[in-house]
Amino acid sequence: GENVEQHPSTLSVQEGDSAVIKCTYSDSASNYFPWYKQELGKRPQLIIDIRSNVGEKKDQRIAVTLNKTAKHFSLHITETQPEDSAVYFCAASGGTYKYIFGTGTRLKVLA
């Protein structure tokens, strides 16, 4: 089955700097890759997603890149702010609706 690895597990950046989180997946049939932000005790919230027919997608300070050949995708957050501090999960999905989540990255933005 699908396996999704995510790095780093923790990331601290200074406010205003950029943060990059990387994920790799194993199933070449996966074709949808969402990123979620989760605050403690709350449901995950979709922040950006990308489909396999696209290499890059951007939404204001957030961007995602996808390399299908290498089976990896990355989340880029620019101009980080303290409110960006949370746990971020990548996920992969392919034709069955169900998501396989990465292990999570705890991002801390230092003011």
Added chain:
Amino acid sequence: GAVVSQHPSRVICKSGTSVKIECRSLDFQATTMFWYRQFPKQSLMLMATSNEGSKATYEQGVEKDKFLINHASLTLSTLTVTSAHPEDSSFYICSTPGTGTLNTEAFFGQGTRLTVV
């Protein structure tokens, strides 16, 4: 977006008792519901997939007799943790592809924090 309502948000139960968690789709028909479990500081692990009118599909390592899933209608899926033990304490959350279109955003319930004492 689609709304999934999950109840209860928190529950504390005694060891050996059963707990039922409900997920309702409020403004659409959810033919499929996914159930995840999340231990502290860990990822969301898929437990099972429920489909309205048929038996749930469980992921490897998940005991189907312990985690009973029922999806009797297009708006309600339930997860019952039977004979709960302290190691079952976790955050349980449901999700559904609201639009039914492949590879689109999933909609999550609010989650249930289960504590077994």
